[in-house]
Amino acid sequence: MSLSRRSFLASTALLAGAAALPRFSWAQGAPAPVAGGVLTAHLSSEQRILNPALRASTGVYVITSKIIESLVDLGPDGAPTPVLATRWEAAADGKSVTFTLREGVKWHDGKPFTSADVQYSAMELWKKHLNYGTQLQRYLEAVDTPDATTAIFRYSRTMPLPLLLRALADLGYVVPRHLFEGTNVLENPANTAPIGTGPFKFVEYQRGQYIVAERNPEYWRKGEPYLDRVVWRFITDKSAASAALETGQVQISAYTQLALSDIERLAKDSRFEVSSRGNEANSFNNTVEFNHRRKELADVRVRRAIAHAVDVDFFVENFLYGRGKRATGFIPSISQAFYPGGAFPYPFDTKKAEALLDEAGYPRQKGGERFSLRLLPILNGEDVPQFATFLQQSLAEVGIKVEIVQLDVAGALSAIYKDWNFDLATGWHQYRGDPAVSTTVWFRSGSPKGAPWTNQFGWESAEVDTLIDDAAAEIDPVKRKALYAQLVDVINEELPVWFATERQFVSVTNKVVQNHHNIPRWPSSDWHDTWIAK
Amino acid sequence: MSLFLFALRRLATSIPSLLIILVGVFLLLQLAPGDTVDALLAQMGGGDAQIIETLRHFYGLDAPVAVQLGRYLLRLVQFDLGYSAIYGKPVIDVIVERLPVTLLLMGASLVVAVSGGVALGVLAARRVNKWPDTLISTLGLVFYATPSFWLGLMAVVVFAVKLGWLPPGGFEEVGAGYQGLTRALDIARHMALPTITLSLIFLATYLRIMRASMLEVSSLDFVRTARAKGVDETKIVTHHVLRNALLPMLTLIGLNASTMLGGSVVVESVFTLPGLGRLAYESVVQRDLNTLLGIVLLSAVLVIVVNFIVDLLYARLDPRIRAKGH
Numbered sequence: 001m002s003l004s005r006r007s008f009l010a011s012t013a014l015l016a017g018a019a020a021l022p023r024f025s026w027a028q029g030a031p032a033p034v035a036g037g038v039l040t041a042h043l044s045s046e047q048r049i050l051n052p053a054l055r056a057s058t059g060v061y062v063i064t065s066k067i068i069e070s071l072v073d074l075g076p077d078g079a080p081t082p083v084l085a086t087r088w089e090a091a092a093d094g095k096s097v098t099f100t101l102r103e104g105v106k107w108h109d110g111k112p113f114t115s116a117d118v119q120y121s122a123m124e125l126w127k128k129h130l131n132y133g134t135q136l137q138r139y140l141e142a143v144d145t146p147d148a149t150t151a152i153f154r155y156s157r158t159m160p161l162p163l164l165l166r167a168l169a170d171l172g173y174v175v176p177r178h179l180f181e182g183t184n185v186l187e188n189p190a191n192t193a194p195i196g197t198g199p200f201k202f203v204e205y206q207r208g209q210y211i212v213a214e215r216n217p218e219y220w221r222k223g224e225p226y227l228d229r230v231v232w233r234f235i236t237d238k239s240a241a242s243a244a245l246e247t248g249q250v251q252i253s254a255y256t257q258l259a260l261s262d263i264e265r266l267a268k269d270s271r272f273e274v275s276s277r278g279n280e281a282n283s284f285n286n287t288v289e290f291n292h293r294r295k296e297l298a299d300v301r302v303r304r305a306i307a308h309a310v311d312v313d314f315f316v317e318n319f320l321y322g323r324g325k326r327a328t329g330f331i332p333s334i335s336q337a338f339y340p341g342g343a344f345p346y347p348f349d350t351k352k353a354e355a356l357l358d359e360a361g362y363p364r365q366k367g368g369e370r371f372s373l374r375l376l377p378i379l380n381g382e383d384v385p386q387f388a389t390f391l392q393q394s395l396a397e398v399g400i401k402v403e404i405v406q407l408d409v410a411g412a413l414s415a416i417y418k419d420w421n422f423d424l425a426t427g428w429h430q431y432r433g434d435p436a437v438s439t440t441v442w443f444r445s446g447s448p449k450g451a452p453w454t455n456q457f458g459w460e461s462a463e464v465d466t467l468i469d470d471a472a473a474e475i476d477p478v479k480r481k482a483l484y485a486q487l488v489d490v491i492n493e494e495l496p497v498w499f500a501t502e503r504q505f506v507s508v509t510n511k512v513v514q515n516h517h518n519i520p521r522w523p524s525s526d527w528h529d530t531w532i533a534k
Numbered sequence: 535m536s537l538f539l540f541a542l543r544r545l546a547t548s549i550p551s552l553l554i555i556l557v558g559v560f561l562l563l564q565l566a567p568g569d570t571v572d573a574l575l576a577q578m579g580g581g582d583a584q585i586i587e588t589l590r591h592f593y594g595l596d597a598p599v600a601v602q603l604g605r606y607l608l609r610l611v612q613f614d615l616g617y618s619a620i621y622g623k624p625v626i627d628v629i630v631e632r633l634p635v636t637l638l639l640m641g642a643s644l645v646v647a648v649s650g651g652v653a654l655g656v657l658a659a660r661r662v663n664k665w666p667d668t669l670i671s672t673l674g675l676v677f678y679a680t681p682s683f684w685l686g687l688m689a690v691v692v693f694a695v696k697l698g699w700l701p702p703g704g705f706e707e708v709g710a711g712y713q714g715l716t717r718a719l720d721i722a723r724h725m726a727l728p729t730i731t732l733s734l735i736f737l738a739t740y741l742r743i744m745r746a747s748m749l750e751v752s753s754l755d756f757v758r759t760a761r762a763k764g765v766d767e768t769k770i771v772t773h774h775v776l777r778n779a780l781l782p783m784l785t786l787i788g789l790n791a792s793t794m795l796g797g798s799v800v801v802e803s804v805f806t807l808p809g810l811g812r813l814a815y816e817s818v819v820q821r822d823l824n825t826l827l828g829i830v831l832l833s834a835v836l837v838i839v840v841n842f843i844v845d846l847l848y849a850r851l852d853p854r855i856r857a858k859g860h
């Protein structure tokens with residue numbers, strides 16, 4: 001109760017503050033925003049669907065968050081701030097959350113935005129179709145709409161308000177009910193020509209080339225946005241993308257979509273800001289997944305030996321240009337609400353690794369080899385094949401022969417998560433603000449076969465399952481943090497999956513862009529206050 | 535009329551090969567692990583099992599392979615290429631959007647490669663073993679040996695990034711709303727670097743063939759006869775030698791039509807052109823079978839058409855072929 005009261009007060013205070021201040025005065029000392037201009041952003045892959053209520057992925061957010069709005073966003077301090085919802089309050093029993101919605105908001109097609117839209121989006125899209133949304137809203141029973149500006153989310157199990165709010169920044173985008181109701185939502189034309197309430201209106205999607213959105217003159221934040229247009233250009237080739245930045249064809253490339261070497265080069269160019277600022281809400285890890293069906297890997301000593309055998313610091317320094325660090329657990333240090341602290345559990349120590357392998361009963365054979373493993377890299381990042389090679393060479397040092405099996409992303413996902421045909425896998429995990437959103441599914445047993453990035457590793461622990469379930473439903477934030485700290489300890493001890501590094505995405509931004517990266521998920525936010533210096 | 539019948543017959547005989555190609559590609563792609571839903575999940579960053587099942591059903595991937603193939607062929611005979619899983623619209627629409635860019639790139643490159651190759655080849659042959667020949671032949675060798683992605687990247691670095699003369703990529707200025715001639719010039723500016731990149735490797739081949747073929751024809755009896763009769767040297771080159779030397783070139787151009795389509799994948803990626811090559815690549819990565827098969831079908835048709843045109847030109851250049859009849 002005390003918590004919901006606090007966040008309620010915080011949100012109203014923020015609102016009052018925003019209303020009291022005249023438009024430009026908040027940026028004192030900084031130049032006043034200038035209206036006009038086109039901001040062009042780089043995107044490395046085409047998007048099939050432009051509906052963030054149907055598809056939770058950064059590629060979708062980067063585009064649609066300017067067009068479609070969420071109930072809440074994250075403020076500069078990382079706390080949830082109002083967007084379409086102006087206030088929220090959790091009931092004392094933790095089983096319902098009441099959202100008060102913004103008045104006078106219109107869809108881009110002129111129809112009014114009401115609680116019916118929120119109800120429809122939550123029940124029909126987030127709960128039924130949205131990846132990670134189905135997980136988050138599993139216990140959502142109904143959304144009551146007593147009036148046009150109130151939406152009451154009712155849960156059959158306690159729902160921690162901070163979890164819901166943090167998750168809704170990504171999983172709480174609202175789409176217009178009047179366009180989706182009674183249609184096949186997967187085939188709805190509004191999935192590729194989105195209609196939202198946001199600062200920019202969708203104009204056109206030229207396949208293979210660009211997407212254009214233009215200023216919404218009826219946007220509810222009066223006087224904003226400043227930009228006339230936002231353009232997203234699809235540039236698949238990394239070198240071509242950095243050439244486009246250097247020639248001014250695009251001004252922003254977020255989410256580490258450029259080659260790491262180009263990022264380092266552009267960091268020395270005074271025209272660009274290259275940093276992780278404004279990406280704090282999106283940290284990610286290099287992971288090592290073990291197939292516990294292999295008898296060697298089912299032995300925790302072997303898993304620990306593997307972690308000891310890899311010099312993560314060396315990898316970060318030499319392959320990632322120092323952009324990252326070793327992880328002390330599955331919760332990244334950037335996560336203020338949950339990070340339990342602690343030391344790196346498996347320091348680089350080949351002697352210890354060898355001792356553990358000997359102890360586990362896998363002595364070096366003739367030729368120095370203990371056993372061999374097949375490693376499948378999931379190539380969703382430039383550094384993944386490098387990490388795979390690094391693993392291969394590190395493990396060779398301690399007598400484990402690693403054969404790398406090269407498949408493209410679709411092939412690797414299918415081999416690992418559908419066919420369980422792997423010994424080791426390596427790829428990325430993305431932390432989404434709260435461990436309950438997409439992290440704990442990596443450890444929770446009982447995941448149906450074929451769901452990527454869930455526990456398909458054959459590892460089971462009743463203790464961990466209970467901890468995960470309890471933590472997801474705990475409404476006292478202090479107890480919740482303690483439960484996750486306990487979970488971090490167990491996972492570090494048992495090492496079912498190894499989160500080797502923790503990293504943040506890097507954005508390259510041309511310095512003509514102003515007010516950029518001022519909130520922790522800026523590349524995925526609405527850019528309402530962004531402008532371009534002439 | 536006979537030409538029309540000839541065309542029809544040629545096209546009819548190519549239908550079985552088209553079918554074999556399509557079924558082959560269909561089956562080959564079945565061997566690749568992962569389907570379009572796996573690719574989609576990779577883009578989404580995951581999803582739960584129920585969503586995955588719904589999507590597989592939505593794309594018809596839960597049916598056995600034979601049924602899927604049957605469905606595809608059944609649609610094909612109704613001239614329906616199916617629905618693209620990446621773009622959420624009919625494959626034919628997606629392809630028609632992309633086709634002009636690739637045709638423009640291929641057409642322009644072919645013109646540059648052929649005209650440049652013929653000119654330089656003739657020049658080299660006329661000055662054989664003198665310095666122009668050495669220079670041209672060396673350049674040809676360099677172009678032939680350099681991979682086109684590297685050439686493309688270097689062109690971008692030099693002409694776009696360092697000198698700022700030409701745009702580094704894209705088909706036209708995004709959303710500039712140019713019309714008519716301004717738009718044509720804008721597109722021409724954007725196409726300059728990709729065209730040169732794609733054409734250089736072919737130019738090098740044509741140059742070498744042209745040079746060799748010119749030298750060979752020059753030594754034949756009828757040229758010697760013409761020369762003995764005192765025919766003007768320019769006339770000998772254009773009428774007697776060039777005409778005959780062009781024949782092997784034509785064969786090569788016909789064969790190159792498909793190679794060029796393959797080369798355009800690289801060039802379109804480097805210069806971010808929205809063409810068929812990139813679409814094909816994307817379709818493979820995304821396991822968008824319908825789109826890929828559509829492109830394969832179209833490319834096959836394209837190659838058949840180009841070869842058909844080459845055959846006609848052949849007949850025009852060498853009356854003996856026409857005389858023998860088809």
